[in-house]
Amino acid sequence: xxSHYAVLFTFALVAVGFSAVALVAAQLLRPSVHExxxxxxxxxxxxxxxxxxxxxxxxxxxxxxxxxIFDVEALFVLPWAVTVRxxxxxxxxxxxxxxxxxxLGLAYAWxxxxxxxxxxxxxPISGD
Numbered sequence: 001x002x003s004h005y006a007v008l009f010t011f012a013l014v015a016v017g018f019s020a021v022a023l024v025a026a027q028l029l030r031p032s033v034h035e036x037x038x039x040x041x042x043x044x045x046x047x048x049x050x051x052x053x054x055x056x057x058x059x060x061x062x063x064x065x066x067x068x069i070f071d072v073e074a075l076f077v078l079p080w081a082v083t084v085r086x087x088x089x090x091x092x093x094x095x096x097x098x099x100x101x102x103x104l105g106l107a108y109a110w111x112x113x114x115x116x117x118x119x120x121x122x123x124p125i126s127g128d
Contacts, residue, residue, distance in 0.1 A: 059114065059116075062109070062114040063114070063115065066106070066109055066114065066115070069102070069105070070102070070106075073098075073099075073102055076098065077095070077099075080095055
């Protein structure tokens with residue numbers, strides 16, 4: 001009988017082998033015709049005007065990072081809440097310290113304006 005590590009190694013070898021075979025087959029079977037129309041940027045059926053690079057505001061990344069942090073917080077708090085009685089008062093104190101640290105981080109981000117969505121409002125074009 002194979003050891004547990006041999007089974008794991010065999011599984012990893014099959015996974016890497018299948019991936020390599022799939023990539024090589026895709027490389028060999030795909031069409032390799034390069035046309036200018038295929039390589040041009042498609043934008044709603046119209047010709048592109050200007051550059052296609054868009055500079056994204058850093059606030060989007062900060063907001064996403066804060067979302068991930070508090071999503072991970074939920075991953076820690078929910079299982080803890082289910083077993084809090086069995087864990088005892090030490091676990092309660094530890095979770096309160098964890099939540100205070102996260103709250104301080106949120107207060108800092110809020111104070112720095114990372115959660116503000118103050119985008120410039122464009123004035124409507126009047127027909128006057």
